[in-house]
Amino acid sequence: MIRVGILGATGYTALELIKILLRHPDVEITTLTSRQEGNPHVAAIHPQLTGRLDLHLEESPPETVAARCDCVFSCLPHAASASLIMKMLESDVRVIDFSADYRLRDAETYEQWYGSKHPDPNRLGKVVYGLPELFRDQIPGAQLVANPGCYTSTSILALAPFLKKGIIETDDIIVDAKGGVSGAGRSPKLTTLYPECNESITAYSVGRHRHTPEIDQILKLATDCDVQVLFTPHLVPMDRGILCTIYARPIGQRGEDDWLDIARDFYEQSPFVRVIGHLPATKDVAGSNYFDMTVRVSRGRAIILACTDNLIKGASGVAVQNFNLMHGFDETTALL
Amino acid sequence: MIRVGILGATGYTALELIKILLRHPDVEITTLTSRQEGNPHVAAIHPQLTGRLDLHLEESPPETVAARCDCVFSCLPHAASASLIMKMLESDVRVIDFSADYRLRDAETYEQWYGSKHPDPNRLGKVVYGLPELFRDQIPGAQLVANPGCYTSTSILALAPFLKKGIIETDDIIVDAKGGVSGAGRSPKLTTLYPECNESITAYSVGRHRHTPEIDQILKLATDCDVQVLFTPHLVPMDRGILCTIYARPIGQRGEDDWLDIARDFYEQSPFVRVIGHLPATKDVAGSNYFDMTVRVSRGRAIILACTDNLIKGASGVAVQNFNLMHGFDETTALL
Amino acid sequence: MIRVGILGATGYTALELIKILLRHPDVEITTLTSRQEGNPHVAAIHPQLTGRLDLHLEESPPETVAARCDCVFSCLPHAASASLIMKMLESDVRVIDFSADYRLRDAETYEQWYGSKHPDPNRLGKVVYGLPELFRDQIPGAQLVANPGCYTSTSILALAPFLKKGIIETDDIIVDAKGGVSGAGRSPKLTTLYPECNESITAYSVGRHRHTPEIDQILKLATDCDVQVLFTPHLVPMDRGILCTIYARPIGQRGEDDWLDIARDFYEQSPFVRVIGHLPATKDVAGSNYFDMTVRVSRGRAIILACTDNLIKGASGVAVQNFNLMHGFDETTALL
């Protein structure tokens, strides 16, 4: 049994992670941390877990957590996450970080987009990016894995086959992304209050969303192409799901079937990628670890449509995929 | 032109009130108050009002507001509301209070249900309850009107015809109420965060909801019946709307048409009451000042079904109805 | 491996059933039937299943299905279901029927509520009612199991402990039920078109819902009490979930903890029943096979609040629970 801890266990990604791990035959959850006062029982925070997990949230120092766990998932916010992870990495514990702290390759970009100095700059550029479909070989040996952002992984998986193949222009990529409200987290704020965002759609963080540099850098890493995507996210009145509608300029002439074949070839070894002929809907991947994509060609553009569940394939599902690879389990364990 | 002020103008009821008043031919909105820092423009708080109302929110003392207005609507929370209204009533200004402060008839019940001493106990029992369908004659001369609670008015209007007629038992009334999320207000909190209440229904405040004593007392006032309703509200994943499903024990035998006729007779003079044959849906009253009701008889019970828009007939619409009556306008002005 | 067939595989319960069975280690789905033209692939009907199940829907006679399966789940509409099941029962195949056909105990009540003659009246009264929490012992040996209705099972499970214990009046029970739209099935109709039922709540089938006699009869069977519940369902703008708010008249005085203890004792052996202290929300059981319940006492009434996922515990989950018991698997297999 792998003993597992979760840092910052009060949010939505932690809840989904726990539910997946409860189905994992080789996992024992030993530790949940939170700064919530009074060490509440996990079921008081997540009523869904009533009768399923008998643990209290605790505020324990990283050393204590590391001593009790073989693998730790950090669901802490950026900056806070790296500060604790740095300390835990001095032991043998393995870490999967949901925050953005170890995703970017350099400290300057981090500071520019996140507005603060990186707590652990020397590790940047050396941490494995936990998108198994693109970096599967690097994951098994890693002590630390940077779990991808939800918009990021959906965008990258949609673009990688065609950038790698050299059949789209690198300097003319638009990602129009639509995401459910759970992506904004579980802290009460006006913008995600029910009567504010229900029955409404709006763009947000136009030109300023922090997944922008992550998409650029990881696409460079995966395909060796220099890209600067224009990324525009929208808040959609639904709990979960991401749809990316991506506009790219094709190089050369090919029909839609050719595009699909190229994607299918590229993802031949990837059990959670489904290259489909019909238009993807977020409902068809909700609650699952699947990534669905298709391509249409119209008026001189390739339109790549891709979707995931932001909490599963975009966060907790891919984290368990990484966990499985790190520990030698079948990649799909607990995820089908 | 009647000069109007609104206290506590940042919430949902204030927004709906402003939108109705902008359609009123004899109203000029002169003052909006709020404790928001920096005196923001009303359109910065309510983007819907962009280009429609050019006022800043201000934190002005009650005397200043009173001096600038002929009529003030208070959308402040309970206790805070009465504290300011007391002072304004020393001038000639007329006041319509959305809070619960002047709805109950005695200070003890107030203290018991609201958990604090009433700021202005001597007025209790003398303030007009602003439900025109039941107290129309008292409203024109009133300086202060207590605007009804949303669940309260829906429940009371549904029950009054039958209690008055003496055809239901007074000691066996169950009100199972369902309400949209806007009823919980615009302050961010976990329970009304989108991913918490979307795709879910739950009861809340079972046996403890503060509209309970208000229903009892106002039904007594309107029908002279001593009732103790069992009131259970539920939170429904929709912006607005209230449906009350009321279970009562009939006295005597009568068919559904008789029930409907009794209600129609009772509300003959009430332009916003629609006694219907089909089952009411909140969508059919959304955005309107209508109250829809019907009756079914089954297995020895009368089932009274009634609905309103909690922000309109349950708050801002009925407030303007009261305003119209107070100022001698047609009751329906700006409300059709 | 148990070879499984599903009749009427195009609807929501069939989809959920397939997803659960795909997680079952001892099941092989061999046959899916439908009257859809052209034998479409199951993924063309249920895109969620793309890459997960490679079967075509077919219109096969019952004999053929029976020959290819050890156990058949029928998701057909009432009347159609019994007509085919009758024929299959001549072989050794075991059947779990989702329709209402074998739930009622007599043909007259069936004809009265369903408006047509029962196709197989002689079996009525002898078929096991598949609610394991109440009839667990009868299920293992059954060839045919009548899978319960969704409102029915939620209502019955909430009431059974207290009727059995004799602590509520049998002649004064009101079930105010709220259900998500998936309960209305997958056939397009105006009432469940998105813009009709979104942002709205309404009661329907007041006094006429077909789950009424089922609740009465099965409660009689389980508790030996003669009851005639007043059952009122409401359509709630959400995909799935049922909340029953039940009003009962207590016999004797007891506190809320006593009520909870009685329920806990009653369901001690039932892994999917959670007797909780907080108020249940449908979101906390969505996607799971759990049944959550609590009790409040107020103004002389016991208010029992209970919820389930109508597609899982209310249909496909309990069906697999029955399947597990019939075939000697652990009751929770594929359901946690």
Place this chain on the structure above:
Amino acid sequence: MIRVGILGATGYTALELIKILLRHPDVEITTLTSRQEGNPHVAAIHPQLTGRLDLHLEESPPETVAARCDCVFSCLPHAASASLIMKMLESDVRVIDFSADYRLRDAETYEQWYGSKHPDPNRLGKVVYGLPELFRDQIPGAQLVANPGCYTSTSILALAPFLKKGIIETDDIIVDAKGGVSGAGRSPKLTTLYPECNESITAYSVGRHRHTPEIDQILKLATDCDVQVLFTPHLVPMDRGILCTIYARPIGQRGEDDWLDIARDFYEQSPFVRVIGHLPATKDVAGSNYFDMTVRVSRGRAIILACTDNLIKGASGVAVQNFNLMHGFDETTALL
């Protein structure tokens, strides 16, 4: 009083139209048509209208309707609409057509996109396009006005100021549109069944949506620019609202304020256009006739964001705007 008729009065646009016209001081609705059997009362089809309009739907020939009306709004589907309108135009009656029949400028394009011969090809190219912000001068004298499509008008209004000014490239325009479900009409179909489209977002008609040629042709008419927009609509789980996120390539350097100033100048005379600094949300225009837009500049692109209520500014509101201009009323009558 202008006597008004509505053809095809059972859908959502007709309902909104009736509600607006009931507020119009100079309108009397005299005729509602439908092919519904049995001449139902309008309130049986639209329960919202109970007690507000006492008319029955009837299936009357165009001559009868024309004789009873000064102005007819046709909410019929394409092809059916022109067939009746042709006949009515022989009288003096004025017509506002909600269908696509008279929007395109030539019969070939119509046939190509709508798949059938145009019933009245000779009128094409001569009919006024009813977008007052662009063609205000042509509307007063028109006997027939082609009411714009909802996606079309939102897209055109967002682009026109910048095309006219020559500051965006004409051959590189992408419109990523998001619309609520009411846009798909009131006929029950699987794709707009609640449990299908709730909690999901998907693109549809990619490269094939019929508003594409309309956007191209009307932009040509309004700005004299040859454009071929890439238009991609998405279905959003909400009742109403359209958001267009438009990606254009700027000519020359200018800051965001310059873009906004250009739009404000362009729409100086247009009371329903609001050029705003913040990001538009469909909720802020829901139920209103406003069109909200802003511009962001990022990574070499202008991102124009615009929204409307598809049933009001996108259909029934703009129709009444046209009606007002045609009959010499203030453009905003009944619309504020």
